[in-house]
Amino acid sequence: MTSPLARPPRKNPILRTRVPTLPPGVRSRVALGLTAAAARSRFELQVCRECGTVQYPPREACHACLSHRLDWREQSGAGDLVSETVLRHSLELFFRERMPWRLGMIKLDCGPVVIAHLHGDCPPAPTRVRVRASLDRAGQAALIAIPEKDTPNMSDDRQLREMTCDPKFRKVLITDAKTALGQALIDALVAAGADLVWAGYAEPWKKPRGFDRLASMPQVSALPLDLTNSRAVKDAAREIGGRVEILINTADHHRTFGIAARNGVEVARTEMDINYFGLLRLAQEFAPAMRARAADGQSSAIAWVNLLSIFALSNFPPHGTYSASKAAALSLAQCLRAELAPAGVRVINVFPGPIEDEWNQELPPPKIAPAGLAAAIVDALRSGGEDVYPGDVAQEWLARWRDNPKALERELAAVSS
């Protein structure tokens, strides 16, 4: 059984900081279907629309009936571990640095045989296991087989942790911790075993209820951080940038209205200044140090979380300029993801539906509660995905957008008229 993770010792300052290595990241285009599903923490395989055959590895046509009409469909992942090995040797640096490495061959109940990373708590073959698809450090989908039933400390498994960003014993920066979400996140991260939480705040005069209690917790350290001020961001990065392992950008400026109900551009400019330029300033100051510290043992820089909005996918006219700023932030987050990818630092984009707060007052329920959103962010860090759509509204809008983005645009336009 997995032994519980121990708090990492202080870093020995005379040791060289290792350079990050990655597992092989090249995939054929058709295999990226697995990555697309894993990005949403789903395990999907190709299913033939004509004959129903489930197949793996991904192909351009059904191996049973040769139809090219293939759909990616979610699978349970249940199957039999039919054989296993422990690699003691690899030609790839990423694995050489992590030997020994357990691999399994699994006959899935849905048909195909898969080769997968094998969790240490899986009994020797033959046995029942569950297969999951998760993003690996290269940002590509990889399969991992876990025990049929949960085991104590299973998330601490050495191989599983190479695919997750679990906040346990990690140092986390919340860029705006005074919002309802920011406060809920402090609680959730401390409960998840975070070693240190920097609680960023922009406006010292704001005294939200509960913040003093949170800031006085032994794991929490308040940090002045105004994302509209380049110098302030630079100063914060100088102070803690070399220690941040997970950065969660919760700073968010949200006002209602679209174009016609507004005079001038000041409100929109402020939205952009925090939601878009704030992210840009953060990325310029914090990303370089995180890139450099992505292989620093158990205390590596590992994840960057952006609080976006489901409005980033398609403009919600009643909150039109806000939607535009979140769409800009999404585009920039894709750029950041590409730039952090060579270091293996995962960029997780969170697309909640309307949050239960003052700026969504006139939107009907269901709205996601700050505590629920905080829990979803911690879950995202523990899972192997990178795109998270928390709450019923986000899930519904995502489904509508995936089904037909133009239809969603028309539907959202109708809301405003």
Place this chain on the structure above:
Amino acid sequence: MTNRRAAYDDVVVAAPVTVPYIRYSIHGAHRFLARALAELMKRSGLAKHKIDGLCVSSFTLAPDTAVGLTQHLGLTLRWLDHIPMGGACGIVALRRAARAVQCGDAEAVACVAGDTNHTDSFRLNLATFSQFARDAVYPYGSGGANASFAFLTAYYMRTYGAKPEDFGKLCVAQRTNALSFPHALMKRRLTLEEYLTARLIADPLRLFDCVMPCAGADAFLVLRRAQAEDLGLPYVRILATIERHNAFPDDPVQYRGGWALDRDELYAQAGVAPEDIDVLATYDDYPVITLMQIEDLGFCAKGEGPDFVRRHSFTVDGSFPINTSGGQLSVGQAGAAGGFLGMVEVVRQLTGQSIGGVVSGARTGLVSGFGMINYDRGLCSGAAILAASQ
């Protein structure tokens, strides 16, 4: 079993060539293939313009194919083939070339296989070996076929009760054979103790279970008997051949190969039985696949491989001589030439041209090929039964 396979009539195989293997080379694959071809011409006495057919196998010839090689080596040909089938390429080359000669599309076909090996070329080959390997095996850290054969070996041991000592006995016997083969890269005697205590590579595989990649080339000539006799070349006759690709795709773990589908036709066409085989060459990148070939080619029943190993000695002078040059496990795996090594060795044994240990009185030989671990199993299998000229 309804297909009637035409006999190969008077098509024969001659001039077995091995270009000495080396661990690493700074040279390109073209150079090893050229050396094999040059040696083939020297041994056969055929001038270059008399070779009108060429069959090439190589993993490291890129960006060239066999076509580029014709200009690179100044060959003008009327028949050309390129066979990217790894460990089955020797059998498949023989089949293609023999029919070309038999039908008059070519007079004399040179079959060559070879590869170079730079210090990082094996890794680069693995990373791009196939779409399935790139998408579904290589990202998991396995060093090429090691993990795939570890899965097969673990499954085989669990299912049929094979012990590490059984695989070790084969490896040790092949090393003994290699000691008298001048081109073998591994020249030191191997003890069972050393085999059993060698470092683990991918459980249960240990160091001496795995072939060593190297550079080198092998070649042979396919031509008509009359021409071979005119040239004074010792030759072997082709009694029967088979090939099969992607056999038994529904077996969750590969425990049998295509031979199990085709062996009855193989022996029927040859008019011989397994007990008539005097010398056997299996494809032996890992010992478990040799056990599978022994079973699937009918030398014993499925699952009785371990017991068969315990009953035989496998050395050149012992019972059931196998991989008499030492096989890839002791000679080295020169890329695609690994698919030729057994072929040229059996031709040498059957024509009295052995350059190492001699299987005395060998009249009938069986060469088996196995290749291309595309994803979780080897896809190509083949076999040929050859007979001494008289």
